[in-house]
Structure formats: C-alpha cells, structure tokens
Amino acid sequence: DTAVSQTPKYLVTQMGNDKSIKCEQNLGHDTMYWYKQDSKKFLKIMFSYNNKELIINETVPNRFSPKSPDKAHLNLHINSLELGDSAVYFCASSQGKRPEAFFGQGTRLTVV
Amino acid sequence: LAKTTQPISMDSYEGQEVNITCSHNNIATNDYITWYQQFPSQGPRFIIQGYKTKVTNEVASLFIPADRKSSTLSLPRVSLSDTAVYYCLVGDMGSGGSQGNLIFGKGTKLSVKP
Numbered sequence: 001d002t003a004v005s006q007t008p009k010y011l012v013t014q015m016g017n018d019k020s021i022k023c024e025q026n027l028g029h030d031t032m033y034w035y036k037q038d039s040k041k042f043l044k045i046m047f048s049y050n051n052k053e054l055i056i057n058e059t060v061p062n063r064f065s066p067k068s069p070d071k072a073h074l075n076l077h078i079n080s081l082e083l084g085d086s087a088v089y090f091c092a093s094s095q096g097k098r099p100e101a102f103f104g105q106g107t108r109l110t111v112v
Numbered sequence: 113l114a115k116t117t118q119p120i121s122m123d124s125y126e127g128q129e130v131n132i133t134c135s136h137n138n139i140a141t142n143d144y145i146t147w148y149q150q151f152p153s154q155g156p157r158f159i160i161q162g163y164k165t166k167v168t169n170e171v172a173s174l175f176i177p178a179d180r181k182s183s184t185l186s187l188p189r190v191s192l193s194d195t196a197v198y199y200c201l202v203g204d205m206g207s208g209g210s211q212g213n214l215i216f217g218k219g220t221k222l223s224v225k226p
Contacts, residue, residue: 004155033214035216041197042216042218043150043156043199043219044216045214045215045216048214090155090156092155092156092214094214099146099158099161100158100161101156101158102158103154103155103156103157104155105153105154106153106154106155
C-alpha cells in the first residue's frame with residue numbers, strides 16, 4: 001500500500017481554469033504538507049496543516065487553498081491557474097515530533 | 113529557522129565514501145539536523161536526523177561537531193543508485209511538524225560515476 005498517494009500524477013490544463021490535486025495518507029499521521037518544486041528544482045513549502053492549525057507560507061497566492069475533509073486527506077485547490085503555477089506539487093505527512101516526513105510521488109502540473 | 117548552505121553539486125565514483133557538508137551558523141538550541149534524499153521524478157525521502165555528535169543508521173552517518181554550526185552527511189561506498197539530490201534541513205522538532213520546520217534548501221546534487 002502506498003503511504004502517501006496523490007492524484008492525478010499528471011495534470012495539463014489551460015490558464016484561468018480551476019483544478020484540484022488530491023492527497024491521502026494511510027500512515028495515521030497528524031500533520032500534512034504541500035510543497036511546490038519548480039523547474040529549478042527548488043522545493044518550497046506551501047502549507048502545513050494538522051487538526052489544530054493551518055500554517056500558510058506568506059508567499060503563496062491566495063488562489064491556492066488547502067482543504068482537509070479529514071485527518072487522512074489534504075487536497076490542494078487552485079483557482080485561476082497561471083503559467084507560473086506549472087511545477088511538480090508534492091504532498092507529505094509526518095507524525096508529531098518524529099523527524100521523518102513521507103512524501104507522495106508528486107503531481108506534475110502544466111498550465112498552457 | 114536556521115538557514116543552511118550546501119555545495120550545489122558533487123561528483124564521486126562508485127565505491128568511494130562521500131561526505132556532504134552543510135553549514136548552519138545560526139542553528140538554535142532546539143534545532144535538529146535532518147537530511148533527505150531525492151531521486152529524479154520522486155518525492156524526497158528521509159535519510160537521517162541528529163542533534164549532536166554522531167548518528168549512524170543502515171544508510172548513512174551524520175557527524176555534528178560540538179558547536180553544531182555545521183554537519184556532515186557521510187555515505188559509505190556509494191553506488192550509481194546513490195545519484196540524487198541531498199537536502200540538509202535544520203529546524204525545531206519539539207513542536208511537531210505543524211511548525212513548518214520542513215524547510216528545504218537548494219540541496220546538493222550528487223553524481224556517482226562508474
């Protein structure tokens with residue numbers, strides 16, 4: 001069983017569209033994250049979220065919004081997609097004070 | 113959060129020991145040092161974490177001097193499959209992941225040649 005799974009793996013869409021990327025973890029972790037990795041391979045944290053608080057990287061446009069229907073899911077909604085949103089998006093999860101975070105396989109988003 | 117500095121890239125040959133050093137001059141008392149590995153087209157994978165002195169697991173060793181202003185990830189006898197980007201992270205694990213302490217730097221691209 002995949003520990004952290006993202007869908008879809010690839011997403012091609014037009015500018016201005018609204019899209020969602022789903023993430024599920026079956027590890028029982030209490031914290032989930034979204035990261036963006038751009039063409040230069042820089043990994044930037046976008047959000048971290050547990051059942052207590054949502055921490056938003058202040059550089060993330062408000063067109064991006066995380067939504068967590070339950071503890072095992074953290075979906076990423078993106079409104080009014082722009083060319084610069086093209087990147088690989090990674091979901092991750094961790095538990096409490098444990099150092100390991102587990103990452104999904106990534107979603108390659110291409111905005112045309 | 114402490115800023116980290118690593119070499120952009122390193123080259124090695126199969127069978128050699130590789131040491132990647134990370135500088136973190138403003139590391140705080142509560143900060144731990146964590147290393148991740150990322151292969152192309154995959155998400156990062158946890159390798160090792162330490163606070164001080166030396167930590168060893170089945171994959172790597174982590175050396176941390178007394179002043180904790182730097183750390184060295186040591187990969188024994190690398191193989192071609194160790195070609196990846198290695199990230200050094202410094203952050204306070206005491207408050208859990210919700211503090212957003214999984215902040216990645218630019219990483220070191222290790223290329224292992226036959």
